[in-house]
Amino acid sequence: MKISVITPVYNAEKYVTQAVESALQFDEVYEVILVEDKSPDNALEVCQQLAEKYDRVKLFQHPDKENHGAGPTRNLALEKATGDFIAFLDADDYFLPNRFDAEKELFKDPKVEGVYGALGVHYYSEKAKEQYYKLFGDNLTTVYKRHDPKDVFPGQLNMKGSFGLFSIDCLTIRRDSMVKKLKPLFKTHLRLHQDTEFLFRLSYYLDLYPGILDKAVAVRGVHESNRITAVDSKKVNPAKTRVLLWKEIHDWAQNENTIPEDVKLHIKRMHRSYEIALAPALKKWGMITKYLFTDYKSIRSGIYNINFRDYLL
Incomplete structure (x- = not known):
């Protein structure tokens, strides 16, 4: 397997090194594509250091070096990716050692176009835990049972009863299948929920199979400045x-x-x-x-x- 790991970077100077090194632990990871999206902190400098230190880390910015949001940033990373498989990793999250255990077996079958697993949670500070524990707890974000690929799309629509969720951090896709069947990739005009919208369409067009669902294969890092926690805590409606x-x-x-x-x-x-x-x-x-x-x-x-x-x- 030659896996390209897609990592958009924004305001993540404290976390991106852990994210990158968690991906580089795998021989199957061919490259980590960092796209720095005009962060207000020192994330660009940290990314430059990572690209200098590790041959498999490739750093890019948007041509105008401005901030474009997660959707366009992931799209740019996908344009630059050269691996046969795509995995996603947000810059404040990280992979666990079992991240690709299921993929190595499942992708031997050519009909498997994607594999998803379970996401754990880690609080980077006591303050973050106090703020967001009611939202995330210590729970897995996972699909509750093993579904046939044809049931994944209606399951996400709540048409199959209690289905659960899977995160983009726990998704691995055949690159050729995604490029051929999914157009556009990430919607560039959505500032939030680009990944959720992407997963809906992806699960309709591609055959996605369950990997490891009963324990985490990646971890969501929760901190005070995380964009999605700000939304879910109702700072944004x-x-x-x-x-x-x-x-x-x-x-x-x-x-x-x-x-x-x-x-x-x-x-x-x-x-x-x-x-x-x-x-x-x-x-x-x-x-x-x-x-x-x-x-x-x-x-x-x-x-x-x-x-x-x-x-x-």
């Missing part, structure tokens, strides 16, 4: 960002002729339920009243599948 995510998924699904109509309707209802959650109070309750009579399943999608009750008042 998560309902608003989810509306944008589900609108993106809805628009894609409506234009994809191979998606069954019942699946398109489910996606429409998921999008609608977030719109209801975000609407101003008077409009919100008007929409709820309307859909209770005309499309009750839109309300049910919100209350039972998305749990948007926190945003009803």
Whole structure:
């Protein structure tokens, strides 16, 4: 296996060395592609030192050397990657020694286009733990049982009951399959949830298989300045960002002729339920009243599948 590890770097000077060295422990890792996205800290200097120290580390920036966000940054890294397989690693996370154990066996079968596993959590400080323990706990982010590839896409849509989640840090993909079947790669206009939207489309077009689900193969590093924890802790309204995510998924699904109509309707209802959650109070309750009579399943999608009750008042 020749694996290219894709690592966007932003505001991660304290963590990127650990991330890179956790990837370099594997002989299968052919290269680590760092794309520094105009960090406000000294991450660029740290990345330069890593590229000088390790032959397998390759450092890039955007041509204008400006900040473009995670989506365009991952896309640039994918353009530069030359390995047969792609793995992703955020600059404040890290791989565990079992990261590619399942992949080494599963990818012997040419029909396996991707493998996903379980993500653990590590708090870099007591303050981070105090702030975010209620959000992450000590739990694995994982899919709860082993699914056939055809069930991964509807599972993520909450059409199969309790499915669980997998993280992009725990995903390995055949590069050729991804390039041929997924266009565009990461959506460049999404500032948040680019990876979630990417995983939805990827699981529809590619056959993704379960790897190690009962223990972590990578670790999410939680710290005070982590962008996604700021969103999930409601410093940014998560309902608003989810509306944008589900609108993106809805628009894609409506234009994809191979998606069954019942699946398109489910996606429409998921999008609608977030719109209801975000609407101003008077409009919100008007929409709820309307859909209770005309499309009750839109309300049910919100209350039972998305749990948007926190945003009803």
